[in-house]
Amino acid sequence: MAKDTEKLIRQLSLISYLMAERRPVTALEIRRDVEGYSGMNEDAFARRFYADRAELESLGIQLTVEKPVDGVAEQENYSLRPENFHLPPIAFSDEELASLQTALSLLDGEFAYAEPLRLALQQITWGRPSPLQTPDQAGLALGVRGNAGGHELSQRLAKVETAIFRNKTITFDYYTxxxxxxxxxxxxPYHLLFQGGQFYLLGHSHERGALRVFRLSRIRGKVAYATKAEHDFKKPADFDPRTYSNRAEWQYGDVVDTAEVWIGGRIAWQVERHFGRFGEVRPADEGDGAIVFSTPYASDRQLAAWVLRLGEHARVLGPPALRDVIDERIELLARRHDGDALEHAPVVLGNGAAGAAVEADTGSARRETAIRPERFARLVTLASILIHAGRAGERLVVADVLERLQISEQELAEDINVLNVVNFGGGSYVLYAEVLADGTIEVDPEPYSDNFDRPARLLPVEAKALIAAIDLIGDHLPEGALTPARQKIVEALGHDPMEQGLQVARSGADDADIARTMSEAIVAHRLVRIVYYKSNEDEFSERTLEPYALTNGREGWYVATFDPNKDDVRHFRLDRIKEVEVLEQTFVPRPEVDAAAAVDGWLTTGEVEASHTARLWVSPERARWLREERPVAEELADGAIVVEWPYKGTDYLVRTVLQEAGDAAVLEPAEARRAVAQAVARLR
Structure with missing residues (x-):
C-alpha cells in the first residue's frame, strides 16, 4: 500500500476514533486502537502521530490537547470537538443557492480551481439541490474565467499553490x-494574485532580500522545492496581500514620489470614480468641475502613459521631474511622427512570431485541471455521499458519482477501498461500499458512521476556490446574491480564505453600482437609458437600449445590449457609463440576440473585428512587453519590432499610440500617422 494511502487511512481513522469516543483519549489508546498505528514501535508512532496531527491542523482540523499537571508528554489526552471537523450549517436563501449554482456552471471546465470548487459546493449546499444541476442563466457571460492557461502554466500554478500551503521554499528560472x-x-511563496487575466506570485525573494511579484507566465521551466524539509519558512504576520491587489500600474514597485495631475471637468467623474482609490482627489481652482488627482507612483513611465492616454484632459502639475518626463515623452512622440515615414533598422529575415513569450496553449481544461483538491477532501466528501445514500437505502449510480467528483473509475475504486478500511478502532468500520456489476454502488453504513454523515469543514484549497469564484464574478450576476452568500461562508469558516493564499483583484474597468442597476434591468426585461462617454472620440452619447447580459473580458466588464437605433448588438464598458436609468418600458427578448457570442472572440482575445489594420513600430525598450500581447509581424535588426494592430476608429488608434508614450509609432496607414502627429501637437 502506498505511503500516502496509509497516511490517509490513519488520519481518517484517527478523526473517526476521536469523534466516536466522545472523550479525551491517551496516545497509548490511539496507538492500540486506531488503524495504521498498531504495528509501530514507540519512536515510529511518535513521529507519525506528530506528523499526522500537524498535517490535520494545517487542513484546519484542530485537535484539543490536554496536558497533565506534571507535564509528562505520554499522559497527554487528545480529543476532537465536532465543530473542529464539521462545517457549521449555513442557511442559504434560494437566491443565494441559485447564485452559487450559477457560479459553478459559468466557471466549470475553465476555472483553475474548478475541481476544489465542485467539492466546496458539495459541502456548503449539503442537503439542498445539487449545485451541479445548474439552471440556465443568460444574464451573465464570462470571457475571463481564471484559466491557468496551458499545460506548463497549470503545472507551475499547482506546484506554487502546494508550496504556499506547505510553507515550502521554491526555486525556478525567471525572465525579468x-x-x-x-x-x-x-x-x-506567500500568496497568489489573479489580476488582469494573469496569475502572479507574491513572495520573499532570497536574491533581493525583499518581497517581489512574479508573473507565472514568465517563469521558465519547472518549479522545484529548495529542500526536502517538511516546512522551510513562516509567513510574516504583517504580510497583507490586499496591499498588492489594490495598486494602479504606476504603483508597482517602490514609491518614488507623489504626482499631482490636473483632470479636466469633462472626465473628472470617471477618474474620481475609477482611479480615486489609488490616491486623493480635490477640486481644482478653476471651479468648472476639474479636479486635482494626487497619487503616489513608482514608475514615471507608466504614469506618463496613463496621463498621455487622457490627451488634453490631463496634465501633470508636479513634481518637476515628472513634468520633465512627460515633456520628453511628448517630444519623442513628435519626432517619431514627424513627416510621412519613420526610418527604422532593417528587417531581420523571417518574422518574430516564433519569438513570442506568451504560452497560449489552453489544452483541455477538464483533462488538465491546474489545481487538484487534496485527496483527503475528496475522501471525506465521498464518505458523506456514500453514507447518506446508505442511510436512505438508495444505490448510487457510478456515472453520477464520477461526474459529481470529476474522478475516474479507477480513482473511485481506490477511494472506496480506502474508506472501507477506515475505522473507529477495535474493528468497527465506518462503512462498507461495493461497486456492483450493474454500474451502481451499494452502501452499508455502520452505526457510528454519522461522524462522516455531515459535511466536513472546507479545506484551505476548497475555501479559496469558493471565495475566489465569488470574487471573480462579483456583483454581476442577475438576481445574484453572491455578496451575502460570501459573508455567510466567511462567518461559517471563521476567517476569510483570501488571506490564505489566493486573491482575485478587482477589475479596473468596472462599476459595481452600474452593474447592479443593469442586472435589475436584465432580469425585468426593461429598457435602460445611458449616458456613455466614448473616450476614443471624446464625446458623450445618450442611448436607449435593451440590456441582455453582463460580460467580462480582458479590459474589464461590459453590458451586452441590443441598440434599436443601430439595429445591432452593442457592448458598453461599465466604467464609461456616466449615468444609467432603468425605464418603465419593457421589451421582449429577441431570440436572434446571442449576448455571449463575443465571449470566445474579442472579449477573450482583445481583438475586435476591424475594418483597418495599422502597422506599428515598437522600440527595442518596449518590444519585450508587446510580444506578450500582440503577434509580431517583423523583427528589426536593432531589437525593435513591427506589430499589426486592428482598429475600427482612428481616434482609438491615436490614444493607443499616445499611451505607449513614444515607444510606438504608426508606420501606416498614412492618415493614422498624421492623426497622431496632430494629437501630439495639441499636447505640446
Missing part, C-alpha cells in the same frame, strides 16, 4: 522583462 534576462530565483 525590464532587464531582458533570465536568472535563477529562490522564493518563499
Amino acid at each position: 522583462m525590464a532587464r531582458d534576462e533570465t536568472g535563477a530565483r529562490k522564493v518563499d
Whole structure:
C-alpha cells in the first residue's frame, strides 16, 4: 500500500476514533486502537502521530490537547470537538443557492480551481439541490474565467499553490522583462494574485532580500522545492496581500514620489470614480468641475502613459521631474511622427512570431485541471455521499458519482477501498461500499458512521476556490446574491480564505453600482437609458437600449445590449457609463440576440473585428512587453519590432499610440500617422 494511502487511512481513522469516543483519549489508546498505528514501535508512532496531527491542523482540523499537571508528554489526552471537523450549517436563501449554482456552471471546465470548487459546493449546499444541476442563466457571460492557461502554466500554478500551503521554499528560472534576462530565483511563496487575466506570485525573494511579484507566465521551466524539509519558512504576520491587489500600474514597485495631475471637468467623474482609490482627489481652482488627482507612483513611465492616454484632459502639475518626463515623452512622440515615414533598422529575415513569450496553449481544461483538491477532501466528501445514500437505502449510480467528483473509475475504486478500511478502532468500520456489476454502488453504513454523515469543514484549497469564484464574478450576476452568500461562508469558516493564499483583484474597468442597476434591468426585461462617454472620440452619447447580459473580458466588464437605433448588438464598458436609468418600458427578448457570442472572440482575445489594420513600430525598450500581447509581424535588426494592430476608429488608434508614450509609432496607414502627429501637437 502506498505511503500516502496509509497516511490517509490513519488520519481518517484517527478523526473517526476521536469523534466516536466522545472523550479525551491517551496516545497509548490511539496507538492500540486506531488503524495504521498498531504495528509501530514507540519512536515510529511518535513521529507519525506528530506528523499526522500537524498535517490535520494545517487542513484546519484542530485537535484539543490536554496536558497533565506534571507535564509528562505520554499522559497527554487528545480529543476532537465536532465543530473542529464539521462545517457549521449555513442557511442559504434560494437566491443565494441559485447564485452559487450559477457560479459553478459559468466557471466549470475553465476555472483553475474548478475541481476544489465542485467539492466546496458539495459541502456548503449539503442537503439542498445539487449545485451541479445548474439552471440556465443568460444574464451573465464570462470571457475571463481564471484559466491557468496551458499545460506548463497549470503545472507551475499547482506546484506554487502546494508550496504556499506547505510553507515550502521554491526555486525556478525567471525572465525579468525590464532587464531582458533570465536568472535563477529562490522564493518563499506567500500568496497568489489573479489580476488582469494573469496569475502572479507574491513572495520573499532570497536574491533581493525583499518581497517581489512574479508573473507565472514568465517563469521558465519547472518549479522545484529548495529542500526536502517538511516546512522551510513562516509567513510574516504583517504580510497583507490586499496591499498588492489594490495598486494602479504606476504603483508597482517602490514609491518614488507623489504626482499631482490636473483632470479636466469633462472626465473628472470617471477618474474620481475609477482611479480615486489609488490616491486623493480635490477640486481644482478653476471651479468648472476639474479636479486635482494626487497619487503616489513608482514608475514615471507608466504614469506618463496613463496621463498621455487622457490627451488634453490631463496634465501633470508636479513634481518637476515628472513634468520633465512627460515633456520628453511628448517630444519623442513628435519626432517619431514627424513627416510621412519613420526610418527604422532593417528587417531581420523571417518574422518574430516564433519569438513570442506568451504560452497560449489552453489544452483541455477538464483533462488538465491546474489545481487538484487534496485527496483527503475528496475522501471525506465521498464518505458523506456514500453514507447518506446508505442511510436512505438508495444505490448510487457510478456515472453520477464520477461526474459529481470529476474522478475516474479507477480513482473511485481506490477511494472506496480506502474508506472501507477506515475505522473507529477495535474493528468497527465506518462503512462498507461495493461497486456492483450493474454500474451502481451499494452502501452499508455502520452505526457510528454519522461522524462522516455531515459535511466536513472546507479545506484551505476548497475555501479559496469558493471565495475566489465569488470574487471573480462579483456583483454581476442577475438576481445574484453572491455578496451575502460570501459573508455567510466567511462567518461559517471563521476567517476569510483570501488571506490564505489566493486573491482575485478587482477589475479596473468596472462599476459595481452600474452593474447592479443593469442586472435589475436584465432580469425585468426593461429598457435602460445611458449616458456613455466614448473616450476614443471624446464625446458623450445618450442611448436607449435593451440590456441582455453582463460580460467580462480582458479590459474589464461590459453590458451586452441590443441598440434599436443601430439595429445591432452593442457592448458598453461599465466604467464609461456616466449615468444609467432603468425605464418603465419593457421589451421582449429577441431570440436572434446571442449576448455571449463575443465571449470566445474579442472579449477573450482583445481583438475586435476591424475594418483597418495599422502597422506599428515598437522600440527595442518596449518590444519585450508587446510580444506578450500582440503577434509580431517583423523583427528589426536593432531589437525593435513591427506589430499589426486592428482598429475600427482612428481616434482609438491615436490614444493607443499616445499611451505607449513614444515607444510606438504608426508606420501606416498614412492618415493614422498624421492623426497622431496632430494629437501630439495639441499636447505640446
